[in-house]
């Protein structure tokens with residue numbers, strides 16, 4: 580039928596929960612009797628204000644975000660945060676320390692060097708980003724304005740299994756690819772951001788959660804859109820926000836609440852990833868390069884050791900309705916991104932396929 584769906588293992592944009600897509604479909608032409616689509620609605624209307632307010636309130640609920648944090652809905656993807664973080668948070672010493680655990684952290688670091696004295700506190704690059712360095716207070720400069728980490732490394736498939744102790748130094752985390760897959764203690768961070776197109780919504784919105792006392796320090800030459808304070812003062816409505824994407828994010832938040840919140844989805848995620856890693860550990864046909872304790876629940880990377888065989892795997896999986904299993908262009912191999920909306924059946928089907936592929940190609 581026209582509603583037949585594939586299992587999409589893409590690292591983003593990725594799958595959305597079917598009940599969310601169905602609700603959006605049902606409301607698409609006439610939202611709650613307004614006679615218009617949310618796509619067509621004025622962002623200054625009372626109806627839209629209700630949509631964005633509810634999205635924020637539900638997100639605050641889901642992550643138990645303390646009152647002294649602002650929630651911002653911004654554009655520009657995760658990439659713009661590579662710039663906005665240093666432009667806003669290098670507020671005293673103009674020093675920041677970065678832990679480099681993959682390409683996205685490295686890109687953020689390189690961008691930040693344009694704005695201040697940026698130092699690499701630790702990096703696993705020489706070991707092909709196969710693990711997450713363990714860092715504590717002594718690894719950071721005492722007067723650093725912030726410490727930066729990428730919490731889940733989408734390309735390599737690794738994840739921080741601890742929150743670095745930075746003392747009084749604000750900790751900044753890119754949570755783009757693990758957002759809402761696990762409970763996090765927001766109060767341990769100065770700023771958390773996440774691009775939407777993995778666990779939250781279609782592409783087009785980036786969520787920033789920032790502690791209020793860190794706002795208002797951007798240089799006066801900072802472009803108005805790039806100052807967090809601009810958006811914080813205006814409830815993310817300084818200019819036209821990505822209205823429809825925020826609405827979709829709101830539907831995802833409502834859906835997550837309806838199934839029991841972040842804790843409930845995390846249990847499902849642990850089971851899904853656990854099955855896949857158990858299978859990978861049980862065979863020598865596929866290899867995964869990440870230290871077991873640092874493995875990501877969202878992005879599972881592996882290789883057969885033969886690039887041609889990897890390509891064959893990706894092509895044959897596609898024929899069976901499992902798409903986008905190709906590893907990131909910078910590393911190759913195979914990557915199964917299994918975000919919140921990937922049904923457990925999708926992972927079961929992948930494992931079944933992996934077994935058959937192994938039997939035929941061993």
Ligand code: PLP
Nearest residue numbers: 656657658683733753755756774
């Ligand atoms: N940070 C992480 C962890 C990512 O996985 C990505 C993209 O996949 C980005 C940042 C860049 O995001 P965007 O494409 O939204 O700029």
